[in-house]
Amino acid sequence: MTAKLILSLDGTLIQEYLLSKEHTTIGRKAHNDIVIDNLAVSSEHAAVVTILHDSFLEDLNSTNGLTVNGVSTRKHFLQNNDLIEIGKYQLRYLNDQVSKTNAADFEKTMIMRAPVLAVQPPADKPGDTGVFHTADLQAGKPAATPEVEINPVKPVLSAAAQPAPPAVQRAAIQLLNGPNAGKELELVKGLTTLGKPGVQVVVLTRRPHGFFITHVEGANFPSVNGQLMDGKPLQLNDHDLIELAGVKMEFYLKG
């Protein structure tokens, strides 16, 4: 559930660290959460700020810097399986949040209370709450979220990774008459417009289970295989013949 960092040297696993705190420091000195006792590592080298399910890696002005997936960086929004390198040491970031969430928990909107809305008096001591300013993050002070007090009402079980787009059949229409006869228009987008908005529009939509033609506006209704359409979408089959205002087109599936 919680994201973690796995420290290793030359492929040998040294230790696992759970990112259960808002602020996890990495450095040579013993007070760091993740101690790497090596002279190439600065005393306070880097920090990982974890805001609920998201973690951000920040270089704390270290002498030798760090890389993520081979790219030198100062600030990075960590993604599952990122490889952080500090000197000869590697830290693998693992966050399998997405795979473990139940689909029904996705996208539940939750309330976070911003300090501006807090009715209760603000905490006196700085550091008591999770409020911090982005400038602090740059300076490497303990930090949590950008100017927001984190106080989730419930544990958040959501993730927002987009599902892999379903493999969709490719299709195209080819003009059969007129000056552009022979011209082919591939239906690459989710929605392809024929005509001009405000005058006459027919759209071809790509859906997970096929392609549809819909009359949107205008006096001319298209016909498919000689059948005049009404206002409802109609699913297109391979080699259907579409006719709209005298223009003939053939719909066909590709590949």
Add this chain to the structure above:
Amino acid sequence: MKLEDALEIVAQTHSGMVRAHNEDSIATDAACGLVVLADGMGGYNAGEVASGIAVSVMVTEVAPPLKESSPIRRDEASGEELAVVLLNNSIHRANESIYQASQSQAQYAGMGTTVVAALFYDNRVAVGHVGDSRLYRLRGETLEPITRDHSLLQEQIDSGVISIEQARHSQNRNLVTRAVGIDAEVIPEIHVHDVQPGDIYLLCSDGLNDMVEDDDIRSIVYAMQGNLALAAEQLIQTANDNGGRDNVSVILVKVKQSFAQPRSFLARLLNWLKK
């Protein structure tokens, strides 16, 4: 020009492909030019209750006074126009109602809702919102977000912690920093924008803009602007085809003609006679 004739309004809501409940609520009042959309949150049916209270309270707070007075009359205390005052008050009133219900009944504890509302008057639109439900405007060929989410993600983008590109992959996109009904007080964000004939306004819950890229929303609204009902259906269908993980609601408002508020005595008299 009467508002009802100047505006074409279409509203649709759908529970999506995953959720059993629809926690979104929508309401439209063409006579006074008001559209309201709310996305509720809370256990069991508390989310529906919260969003339902929000839209009904807002419509009852805004519509009746506009039958009596002109929306451009300045409020003496605040110096604001009546339209803005009413919109602002209605969100506060909705907040009180939801907060009281959640305090008095255990099953409603902690419920809340987002709100986005647009009140059209005098060739302008007053837009009020709390949370991450949005208002977009299509003008010409450009679709622009008019509201700015009150969400953790938006604050992270604003403060430069993450880029817009990275925000797409964030797992924190469903955390709102403001909501109606969770505290005794609420701070609505209200702005007034000029309206042009031909503009199309889209109010939506995050079930739409989380599932459908802005660019795809644009092409649907642009291509189908001649048939708003079909456009609304297509937006919801696209969200559902892409997974439909949340309730999805859309309200489309098309400005067909200008609707300036009559100002001169003669114009007011004529307007009165027309009633």
